[in-house]
Amino acid sequence: MLNIDRLEKSFGVVTALDRCSLEVKSGQMLGLLGPNGAGKTTLMRGVFGLIRPDAGEITWHGTPIDAATRRRFGYMPEERGLYPKLEVRWQLIYLGRLHGMSDHDAGDAADRWLAEFLLSDRATSRVNELSHGNQQRVQLIAALIHEPELVILDEPFAGLDPIASEFMAGVLADLASRGTAILFSSHQLDVVEDLCREVVIMHRGRVVLEGAIDELRAASPVRYVEATGENTSWVAGLPGSEVVHRGSGRARVRLGHGAGLEAVAGVLSGAGITRFVYEPPPLSEVFRDVATS
Amino acid sequence: MIGLELLRLAAWREVYSRRKAFLITTAIAVVLVVGGLVAASTTGADDGPPTIAVGVVDRSALEDLEREISERVESEVVVSVGRFERPEGMELLRSGSLHALIVDAHRVYWEPSTSRWIVDTVVSAMSSVNLTNAATELGLGEADLAALQAPITGETIDYDPEDEGVMLISVITVIVMFIAILAYGQWIAYGVVEEKANRVAELILGAISPGQLLTAKMIALGGLGLAQLTVVAGAGLGTASLLERIEVPDVAASAWGWSVFWFILGFAFYGSVYAAAGSLAADSQEAGSVITPLNLLPGLGYVVGVIAFSSGAEAVSRVMSLIPFWTPMLMPGRIAAGSVEAWELILATALMVAATVLVVRVAARIYLGGITQATRRVGWRQALRGGSDLVSS
The missing domain is CATH 3.30.70 (Alpha-Beta Plaits)
Structure with missing residues (x-):
C-alpha cells in the first residue's frame, strides 16, 4: 500500500502541497482529481523522488521508498517521456532492463505488450514516427513493461480519442484486477467515474474530498x-x-x-x-x- | 552490482543513440586527415618538376651547359638540353615543352610559369660557362679558374628540420583537443536537454539515480571521444608513415599518448560543465543561449594555443597551460614541443585533478537540480539549491 502522509512542499512563496495525505491499496484504482495547479503532479513526482518534500513521509507497505523500491513502480509523466529517435521495441527493452528485467524477459514483455496494443508492426519505428495516440500507448507500455506493483499515471487519457481512451481504461482495469495499485490523475471525469470506485480531490495542495464516488455524490x-x-x-x-x-x-x-x-x-x-x-x-x-x- | 549494471545500460544507450553520428563523423575526420596528408604529399611533389628542359640556339655551349645545370640540381632531376632554331625554340617555350630558351651566351627567355629556382639554376649555369670560356680565352690555368668560381656557401643558423614538424604537431594537438572537447561536450549538453525537454528524464530517474545517469553519459561519450581520437590519430600517423615525402616527428606518438591523458581529465571537467549547462535549459531552442557562451572557455584556449605555438610566444602558452580551463588543450602541445619542466607537469596535473573534482561535484548538483525541474528553464543557483536538496534527501 502506498501511503502519503502529510506531505508538504513549497516552491518559494507558492505552496504546492499542504499536509497532503492519501493511500492507494494494492488492487485499487484511485482517481486523483483537482483543478490545474492543485498539486497533483507535484505529489506524483514526490513518489519518484523528483522533488524533496519539506515535510511528511511517503511509504510503500510501511517502509520509506528507496531506489530499489522505486524500480518496482511504473510512471507515466503527463507529457511524452520517451526518446523520440529511438526505436519503440529497443527503448521498451531498455526501460524494462533499467527496472531490473533480464534482456530476454524484457524482449518477451515488449513483444507481448506491443501485440496487445496492436503495435507489433511498429516495433522498429522511431517513437517520433508514431501518431499521438500510438505514442501514448507506447508510453503506457513503458510504465507497465516490468509488471510494477504500483503504477502512477499523470493524465493518461489526455489527447486520446474515445476508442483509445476505452482501450487504455480496459488495460488499467485489468491491471487493478490482478492486484496492481494504480493512482492516476485526469480531467476527464466521465472516464474517472467509469473506472474508479474511489477518488481523491485536491485543491490548493490539499486533499479536500476523498472517498467512494457514490458516497461523495450522495453526500x-x-x-x-x-x-x-x-x-x-x-x-x-x-x-x-x-x-x-x-x-x-x-x-x-x-x-x-x-x-x-x-x-x-x-x-x-x-x-x-x-x-x-x-x-x-x-x-x-x-x-x-x-x-x- | 545493480548500480554497475544500470551504469552499463545507460552508457550503452548513449552509445547506441549516437552510433550513426559517431561513425559518420569519425569517417569524415579520417577522410579529411588521410586526404589532407595525401594531398600535401602530392602537392609537395608538384613543387619541382622531375625534368629541366632547356633549349639552346647557340650549339657551342650545349654540353657544358648540360653539365653545369646537372651539377646544380638534385640527382633525381632529369636535365634535358637540346638545340633548336630560334622560332622553333620560342614555340616550344610558349607551349610549355621548354622551361627556358638560351638564344646566345648572354640572353635567355623563360615563361611566366617557369619556377624561379629553374631560372636561377639556368642563369647560374650560363654565368659559369661564360666565365670558363672567358678564362680559357685569357689563358688562365685551372687553379685560377677554380679561384674565380669558388662557391659561396651559407646556411640558416640553429635550423633543425625537426622543429617545424614539432610545431605542427603542437598546433594539431591543440586543434584536435579543442574539437574533441567541444564536440563531445556539446553532445552531452544537448543529450541532457533532450532528456529534460521530453521528460524522459522523469521516466528513467525512477529507476536510475541522476548521479548514475550523469556518470554513464560521461563514460559513454568520453569513451566515444577517446575512440575517435585514437582512430583519427592512428589513421593520420599510419598514413604519414606510408607516405615517403612526409616525415613524422618522433614526438608524434608521445604527443598522442599525452593527449589521451589530458583528454580524460579535460572531458571530465568540461563534460560535467556542459551537462550542468544543458540541465538548465528548458528545451533545445533555448539550449543554445545556455551552452554557446560556455564554448568561449575552450575556444579561448584554442585560439591562444594555435597562435602561441605557431609564433613561438611561449610565455603566454606557458601561463595558460597551468590554468585548468586551458590545460587540456595547451599542455599536450607544450609537452610535444619539449618545453615543459617536470614541476610544471606535476603542478598542472595537480591543479587539473583538483579543479575537476570540484567542478564535477558542483556540476553534478546543478545537473541534478536542473534535470528534475521538468520543462522549466532554471537559474544555476536555483538548480544548485534543488540538487543539494535532492542529494541530501
Whole structure:
C-alpha cells in the first residue's frame, strides 16, 4: 500500500502541497482529481523522488521508498517521456532492463505488450514516427513493461480519442484486477467515474474530498429529478428548483438544497409520469463545487 | 552490482543513440586527415618538376651547359638540353615543352610559369660557362679558374628540420583537443536537454539515480571521444608513415599518448560543465543561449594555443597551460614541443585533478537540480539549491 502522509512542499512563496495525505491499496484504482495547479503532479513526482518534500513521509507497505523500491513502480509523466529517435521495441527493452528485467524477459514483455496494443508492426519505428495516440500507448507500455506493483499515471487519457481512451481504461482495469495499485490523475471525469470506485480531490495542495464516488455524490445536498410523461407541469410543484432541461413530455430539474424522495414522489404522482429518475449530482458537479469553493 | 549494471545500460544507450553520428563523423575526420596528408604529399611533389628542359640556339655551349645545370640540381632531376632554331625554340617555350630558351651566351627567355629556382639554376649555369670560356680565352690555368668560381656557401643558423614538424604537431594537438572537447561536450549538453525537454528524464530517474545517469553519459561519450581520437590519430600517423615525402616527428606518438591523458581529465571537467549547462535549459531552442557562451572557455584556449605555438610566444602558452580551463588543450602541445619542466607537469596535473573534482561535484548538483525541474528553464543557483536538496534527501 502506498501511503502519503502529510506531505508538504513549497516552491518559494507558492505552496504546492499542504499536509497532503492519501493511500492507494494494492488492487485499487484511485482517481486523483483537482483543478490545474492543485498539486497533483507535484505529489506524483514526490513518489519518484523528483522533488524533496519539506515535510511528511511517503511509504510503500510501511517502509520509506528507496531506489530499489522505486524500480518496482511504473510512471507515466503527463507529457511524452520517451526518446523520440529511438526505436519503440529497443527503448521498451531498455526501460524494462533499467527496472531490473533480464534482456530476454524484457524482449518477451515488449513483444507481448506491443501485440496487445496492436503495435507489433511498429516495433522498429522511431517513437517520433508514431501518431499521438500510438505514442501514448507506447508510453503506457513503458510504465507497465516490468509488471510494477504500483503504477502512477499523470493524465493518461489526455489527447486520446474515445476508442483509445476505452482501450487504455480496459488495460488499467485489468491491471487493478490482478492486484496492481494504480493512482492516476485526469480531467476527464466521465472516464474517472467509469473506472474508479474511489477518488481523491485536491485543491490548493490539499486533499479536500476523498472517498467512494457514490458516497461523495450522495453526500451532496443537491439532487436531480428527471421525469417523462404526458406533460411537464410537475416542474412548478418543486419550488426552488432550477430547470436544466424542459421539452415535450420530459424535464430535468436541479434541487439545490435537496428535497426528499418522498416529497418529489408526491409531486410527481398523479402527473401522468411514466418514468422518473431521482439522483445525486454527477462527479463533475461535486468536483466543480470543490474547485470553485 | 545493480548500480554497475544500470551504469552499463545507460552508457550503452548513449552509445547506441549516437552510433550513426559517431561513425559518420569519425569517417569524415579520417577522410579529411588521410586526404589532407595525401594531398600535401602530392602537392609537395608538384613543387619541382622531375625534368629541366632547356633549349639552346647557340650549339657551342650545349654540353657544358648540360653539365653545369646537372651539377646544380638534385640527382633525381632529369636535365634535358637540346638545340633548336630560334622560332622553333620560342614555340616550344610558349607551349610549355621548354622551361627556358638560351638564344646566345648572354640572353635567355623563360615563361611566366617557369619556377624561379629553374631560372636561377639556368642563369647560374650560363654565368659559369661564360666565365670558363672567358678564362680559357685569357689563358688562365685551372687553379685560377677554380679561384674565380669558388662557391659561396651559407646556411640558416640553429635550423633543425625537426622543429617545424614539432610545431605542427603542437598546433594539431591543440586543434584536435579543442574539437574533441567541444564536440563531445556539446553532445552531452544537448543529450541532457533532450532528456529534460521530453521528460524522459522523469521516466528513467525512477529507476536510475541522476548521479548514475550523469556518470554513464560521461563514460559513454568520453569513451566515444577517446575512440575517435585514437582512430583519427592512428589513421593520420599510419598514413604519414606510408607516405615517403612526409616525415613524422618522433614526438608524434608521445604527443598522442599525452593527449589521451589530458583528454580524460579535460572531458571530465568540461563534460560535467556542459551537462550542468544543458540541465538548465528548458528545451533545445533555448539550449543554445545556455551552452554557446560556455564554448568561449575552450575556444579561448584554442585560439591562444594555435597562435602561441605557431609564433613561438611561449610565455603566454606557458601561463595558460597551468590554468585548468586551458590545460587540456595547451599542455599536450607544450609537452610535444619539449618545453615543459617536470614541476610544471606535476603542478598542472595537480591543479587539473583538483579543479575537476570540484567542478564535477558542483556540476553534478546543478545537473541534478536542473534535470528534475521538468520543462522549466532554471537559474544555476536555483538548480544548485534543488540538487543539494535532492542529494541530501
